[in-house]
Amino acid sequence: MNKKLVAVLIIITLSAMLLTGCWDRKELNQLGIAMAIGLDKGDDGKIQLTSQIVRPAAMEKQGGGKEPPYELVISSGDSIFEAIRHTVKEFDRRSFFSHIKVIVVGEDYAREGLGDTIDFITRSHELRKTTWLIVASDCKASDVLGVKHGLEKIQANYMEGILKSQKIESSSAASKVIDFIKTMPGEGSNPVTGVFSLIDVKSVPTEGTEPEQRKGLKLTGSALFKKDKLVGFLDNKDTLGLNILTGKCKKTSINVQAFSNDADSQVTIELIKIKCSVKPSITDKGNISFDVAIKAEGNMTEVKQDLDVTNLQLFEQINSNFSNYIRVTTDKTIKNIQGNMKTDVLGFGRTLEIKYPKSWSKIKSKWDDEIFPNVSYTVEVATCLNRTGLTLKPINAKKIGK
Incomplete structure (x- = not known):
């Protein structure tokens, strides 16, 4: 065959390949952009999926209007994937999940375990592992997605704003899917x-x-959680203690x-810096204890x-x-987690594994249920007050003697 003809055929073939479209393209006017989803256990035992899908027409209207900027679409199935497929039965667009900001799971759903949910998220090419994962307490996940409050048009943005603000208030906790994945195996x-x-x-x-x-x-x-199953809740004060013990407390205020x-x-007092270290020890008799220094x-x-x-005496x-407040708070948190929750969310087991890997391999299977609830510990706290603000001595300052 003529070399020139071969060259021409190759060029034509390559050009034809460049002219082909995307086989899996998705037109925007055919998609329903989901901003948040909720997962509940339905009355029939199936998974109930609530999708918060944006209304493009409502978003374009100036000055607001009665039409909500999003639509809540509820479907169900034996699996999350099946529930997603069933949304097309009552909604005119295929749901698209790449823009999801928050995943809310109902309490009953979470108590049965999130293992299958996490498996679906990790396999999905749309859902991101950096999405917030939150539990709905005393209500369904669908109820949470149905709330319209705050300044944002889209309720998912309202939820995301609350979650991002937790860095200045350490009496609550929030995690992303990736954080959940890292600790879900329950290895310490x-x-x-x-x-x-x-x-x-x-x-x-007005x-x-x-x-x-x-x-x-x-x-x-x-x-x-204990592995993937919800076991209980901590209130604000115990959560503050938990955040201190796990190094997640950044800035917050306390009253003494x-x-x-x-x-x-x-x-x-505004907490501006706090550090916690946990040191495990095992005696010759096999007794395990932890020294917590804050x-x-x-x-x-x-x-x-x-x-x-x-006044120096009053200041001291x-x-x-201040020290006693942190000591009492963290001690109460540990006792509550050990006695009532019986799940090591403090990471004590992880510190034990690092220092005593051989001993840990022998006890890790019974750590949460048998050993962790009974291990002894001590809490030592050292605090420092740096400033008193712009005002040093109040105009009507009182003396210490009362």
Whole structure:
């Protein structure tokens, strides 16, 4: 065959390949962009999927309107994938999940285990592992997705805004799918994530209008898992202790009393730096214990009763109460987790594995249920108050003698 003819055929073939379209392309006007999904256990035992899908037409309208900017589509199936397929039975577009910001799971659904859910997420080419994963407490996940509050048009953005703000408030917890995956095997540490609950929100009326009652969301406490199954919840104070112990407490504020016998002598302290270290030890008899050491720094941001915090004796007393507050809080958290939850979300087992790998290999199978609930520990706290704010001595400063 002529060399020139061969060259021409090759060029034509390559050109034809470049002219082909994308075989798996998806037109935007054929997709329903989902921003959040909720997973519940249906009354029939099937998985109930709630998809929050954007209404493009409503988003384009100026000045708002009665039409909501999103549609809640509910479907069910024996698996998540089947439930997704069933959405086309009642919705005119195929759901697209690459833009999901939050995955909410109902309490009953979470107690049965999230193993299959995590498996589906990791296999999906649309769902991202950096998506927030939250548990709905005392309500269904569909109820959480149905709340319209805040300034955002899309409720998923409202939820994401709350979750991102947790870095300045350490009495709650929130995790992403990737964090859950890392601890789900339960190898010395178990998953923890945030909790959304419904609250009543009463608006402040303007002149000539009545106050409006509506539902809002509150990120409160934390949800504790044993491997992939939900075992219980911690309140705000225990969650603060948990965040301190696991090194996830960044900045927050706490209230301590200057005088133990006077509840009104309150001082607000902003935690600006806190570090926790856990050191395991095993005796010759095989007894396991943990030494917890916490170092914290804080600034006084508010002082009641015009207390003269420039007085060295009072200043040291406040610092001592600051230390005692952290010690009591973390001790209560450990006792609650050991006695009631019986799941090592503190990472004690992980520190034991690192220092004593051979011993850990022998006990890891019975760590959560038998050993962890009974291990002994000590908590030592060292605190430092750095500043008293711009005001040193109040105008009507009171003396220490009361």
